[in-house]
Amino acid sequence: MKPKWSTLVALCALLGVAGALAQTPTTTLAPGSQARVTVSSAVLRSQPRSLSPSVKQLAGGDTVEIIEAQSPWYRARAQGTEGYVHGSALLDTKSYSVAVGSGATGVTYAERTAAARGFNPKVEEQHRKDEPNLDAGYVRVDQIEAKSTTLDAILSFRKQGGQN
């Protein structure tokens, strides 16, 4: 059977687009498209400003629907709630599924976003086995990571410093 060259060309073009999507996590997200949260936790805010109040907490792997871009923010909808989420915390669903793997039912890992098909918690675990001298360092890293600063503490610090 003779191959249909027009079909092949169309497929090549389609693959090219898919390849580009897979390789560009910072792709601009189109209105109406869906995106996934790639950071451990993100905030859906009432205004497109860093210190504006939270309307909803988003977890890594959550899906949001893009309403419009207001760089570097996106107005988006998550489970019926609208707000603004920072673009650096999002990735289009296609690239996300290539990087993490879709259809992952019954996953027991608490953080879906950490399950990249590259460097992930399992790799860190193996690295620590390979380099046991780093253990004391990792204990300190865990202490550092556990220390968080609340939005209220920052707002009050700014007020004291005349940065309202």
Next chain:
Amino acid sequence: MKPRILLLGVGSIAAVALVVAGCGGNGGGGNLLKGAGDLATAVTGDERYSEIGEQLARTITDYNDLLPSEEHYIGRAVAAQVLVEPRYPMRANDALSDYVSLVGQNVAQSVDFVRQTYKGYRFTVLDSDELNAFATPGGFVFITTGLLKQTQNEDELAGILAHEIAHVTLKHGLAAVNQSNFVQAGQLGLNLYKDEKFKDDPKKRAQFEEKLGEISKVFGKSCDEVAFTLLSGGYGADKERAADELAIRLVAAAGYSPTALSAVLDRLPEQKGAGGWLDTHPSGHARAADLHGLEGGVAAATSAAAIEQRKQRHANALKALQ
């Protein structure tokens, strides 16, 4: 019969992917097969089809293709390397470490053009006389008590921490990794979901363990390259200039003085061989001179009275170092 038709369709896509990848001269035969499975996944959006060739893969061209979580794990490993160095003891939690953390968070969390990282930024003081500050990918920022003592007010401290936030936002640490490491990590395509599926299959389990061993070596190599650049090699003058330029924009947006960073840089001694910033960065005078040319274009949103107010709490916090 529908599933068979679908699989044939995916097979054709994989075949075309081979042609496309071949045309581009992209890697060896094994890699082409992996790439085909991955492209089939990208097209169908269904991971089952990437399992056609068993080997799962993902295209990582460079550090920009990494997920924030992957950057985070690199950052943790580099930070662990720093924190086992006898010359960098981590300061125990006290009023000074809380203060430094608040100044850093004030910049990191109040400015819109700071890139969000997987777990956010953290600011840690190291009890070392060396004049140094550095940041790992993912946002673990360190500053020594030696460099802290060089700052005369909070705005100068904010300038130094903003320079480090800028390196993270601009992914300078990740850029220090030989990109072939990332390409290899993607090709190995270790899949945690499959790990779960394979746990009762000894043969596949062994294959998984072997792949894990390989990817862990690539990971270790990548982290070593970042650590070397941070602590010894330096990023180079261009990246330092880019981080200084972004830093003064960050502090201005946060409500600090954009001229404070050049003030502290101008005060640093010109002395090579002492380690830290003096060896890994261009001279403080040269950096300050470059910044003077840019400061006029950055609008300051603070007053002399507010700078003085912040200077007081800076002096109080740094009393711990006297």
